[in-house]
Amino acid sequence: MDEEDDYWNTSETKEKAFSFDDDVLSPQEILAIGKNQSPGQSDDLFTSTSISNVKTVTLPLSSLVSPKVLDLILLAQSGKDPKPVQADPEQTVAVTIKRLVLGRPASLYGHRSLKSKTELLEAALAVGDGNAILTVVLFLIQTLNKKLVYELLSSRPLALNQYISFLQNEGKISELTDLLTMLGRSPDAAMYQFQQQMRAQGGSVDGSLRKVTNLVANHFNQPGTDAHQAKMLADYVKLLEWQKFAAKPILDHKSALYCLAYCCTNHWHEGAGNMMSPLTLCQRQQISPLQYDWVVLNVHAKSGKWDIVESLFTKKDWLGRTTVSSHIPVESLLARLSELKASRQLLATCVNKVAASHDRLRLALAYKIHAVVIETYAKQKDRQALTNYKMTLNPQSEDYILVENTLRDNAVKWKN
Incomplete structure (x- = not known):
């Protein structure tokens, strides 16, 4: 018995201090531990039963758990016990869990039977402490057949999701895919492999193409697979095939929209059917x-090719008037054209596309499209508003003169 134990076992100390005796946890202590989780622990991380809801944690494990608990985790992973805590022959599951939750040294190796290890996992789950759950799971991985551990985890979603989150955070994709495959979740395993491939993009496009093609063939060409995931991977295979054909290092592993911008810049006049068109x-x-309109607008406007922009986004109606034709919502188009320093005439054409007069006037005022403001006030027969607006313009400017001519127009029957 060391000095610490001598101190805690004196009668005077026992009367004044909280007891840490290795006895069975009382119901009140279990509830208190369950309610007082470690700082930064998120309930959401351990409550979802769906692989799609497991959040990938990007912080290092050391920032999520205390140093003492981290030591226990590393010890469990190593399979060794270089400085074993002397296990009490009568040590109970509750005592072990209590020590784990409080960050005190605890030897899990005293629990040798499958029954005791299963009870240890159940107790950690009952308390709900994520660090304790992970420590116990890693201990089970080290001391039991993996298949048996996976069977235990498959019926305990809380522990399963905690272990999955740990494997993701540590980048142990091989172990993660083995786990999910053994649980009959091959498509999920394949998606993690795909995500890992995306994060580690590099090397040749041809190598990536082979890996992704194998994933699709082995996991996504089977009945019951997620249709959205299968389509996403099939589209990515097509993009890699196109990048392999293009043989341009600048395009390797880039997005489809990046490749489109490259084609708009360098192969704009290629005819339909040409691979680089x-x-x-x-x-x-x-x-x-x-998406096509947005990329084309930005590529050609930034390079000053406004003739291409106007030819694509404006057209003549049957009365010979110029109107805007674009899949981009008119207000978004107007805002972007203004940022790209488009001509006043093009901005005016966009503003005139707005059907409601109050919205048209609001946008014309916001972007200082004076001709549209003047025309709108005249149509509203609002002489006072037009007079006030004239005071905001530079005297003798073209727009100022237009206001004066409009105010003198006897054909307009002003309402004020």
């Missing part, structure tokens, strides 16, 4: 008309 790439990768 923007239209061909859009069709191949199923890029939406809205």
Whole structure:
């Protein structure tokens, strides 16, 4: 018995201090531990039973658990007990869990039977302490057949999700995919492999193409697989095939929209059917008309090719008037054109596209499209508003003169 134990076992100390005797936890202590989780612990991380809801933690494990608990985790992973705590022959599951939760040294190796280890896991789950659950799971992994551990975890979603989160955080994709495959969740395992491939992008496009093609063939061409995931991977395979054909290092592992911007810049006049044509790439990768318009607008406007922008986004109606034709919502289009320093005429054409007069006037005032403001006030027969607006313009400017001419127009029957 060391000095610490001597101190805690004196009668005077026992009367004054909280007892840490290795006895069975009282119901009140279990409830208190369950309610007082370690700082930063998130209930959500351990309550979801769906793999899709497990949150990937990017912080290092050391920032989530106390140093003492981290030592216990590393000890459990090593399979060794270099400085074993002398286990009490009568040590109970409750005492072990109490020590884990409080961050005190605890030897899990005293629990040798499958029954005792299962009870240890159940007790950690009952308390709800994530650090204790993870420590026990890692202990089970080290001391039991993995298949048996996976069977225990499959019926205990809280422990399963905690272990999955740990494997994700540590980047142990091989162990994670083994776990999910053994649980009959091959598509989930394949998606984790795909995510790992995306995070570790590099090397040749051809190598990535082979890996992703194998994933699709082995896991996503089977009945019951997630249709959205299967389509996403199939589209990615097509993009890698296109990048392999293009043979441009600048395009390797880039997004479809990045590749579209490259084609708009360098292959704008390629005819449909040519692999490098923007239209061909859009069709191949199923890029939406809205995405296409947005990329084309930004690529050509930034390079000063306003003739291309105007030819694509404006057209003549049957009365010979110029109108806007775009899949981009008109207010978003107007805001972006203004940022890109489009001509006043093009901005005016966009503002005139707005059907409601009050919205048209609001936008014209916001972007200082004076001709539209003047025209709108005249149509509203609001002489006072037009007079007030004239005072905001530079005298003798073209717009100032337009206001004066409009105010002198006897054809307008002003309401004020």
